[in-house]
Amino acid sequence: LLVLAFFGWRHFHNGEFRYAGTVEATEVTLSPRISSTLSSVAVREGEEVEKGQVLIELGCEDLRLDAGIAQREFARAESLYKAGATPLEAFDRARNRRDDTALKVSWCRIESPIDGTVLARLHEPGEWAAPGVKLLTLADLGGVYAFVYVPQSELYRLKPGAEVLAFLPEAGDAPRKGRIASIRAQAEFTPKNVQTREERTR
Known part of the structure; x- marks a missing residue:
């Protein structure tokens, strides 16, 4: 995953400057396993989520009705089986149907399958969702690596180990602390998919 970001490095004597770069993070897209209307979407872009947190609820009215019927049929089949009034095969069918529903x-x-941040909320309550339809995009922004392209004239202000602040527009633009891991000795051209701050604000 490449997420466009701005990075600002605060220097205690020379102030702050920002340059654009890319961030590599683990991205997860959530899609439903079944078709139904969206009942609720509990999070918005930029919010942090925890693993196991319920993010989306589907209506599933037909499925819930079917599950209730299957549960009652199983209870009846279980009672009849214990009384010797129905064969094992019928009892197993009722149990399998109950478990399936x-x-x-x-x-x-x-x-949420991860601790992370919501990057994209792609559908709203009331809309129809089906398997394969992307509903939310999450990213684990803990321990990510960023590649920032800085003009050669500014390199003297940077050194490995220096503290930086990362500003991610896709994650609510909240500052995140980091450190410079390394500075490449060989110069590179800035990729076309990385915009300057001025280009992003046009």
Whole structure:
């Protein structure tokens, strides 16, 4: 994943300057396993989420109704089986149907698989969602590496180990602390997909 970012490095004597770069982070896209309307989307872009947190709920009215019927049928089949009034095969079918419908109902709640930040909220409550449709994009922004392109005339102000602040527009523009890991000895051209601060604000 490449996320466009601005990086500002605060120098206690010479002030602050910013340059654009790219960030490498683990990205996760959430999609439903079943088709249904979106009942709720609990987060917005830039919010931090925890692993296991419920982010999306689907309506699943038909599935919930079917699961309720399957549960009652299983209870009846279990009672008849214990009384010797129904064969094992019928009891197993009722149990499998109950388990299958319960599993599908559990898919109506979509949880975050990681601790991370919401990069994109792609659909709103009331819209129809189907398997493969992207609903949310998350990224683990802890321990990421950034590649920042700085003019040669500014390199004298930088050194490995110096503290920097990263500003990620996709993550609410909140500052994040980091350190310069290394400075390449050989100069490179700035890639075309990296814009300067002035170009981004036009």
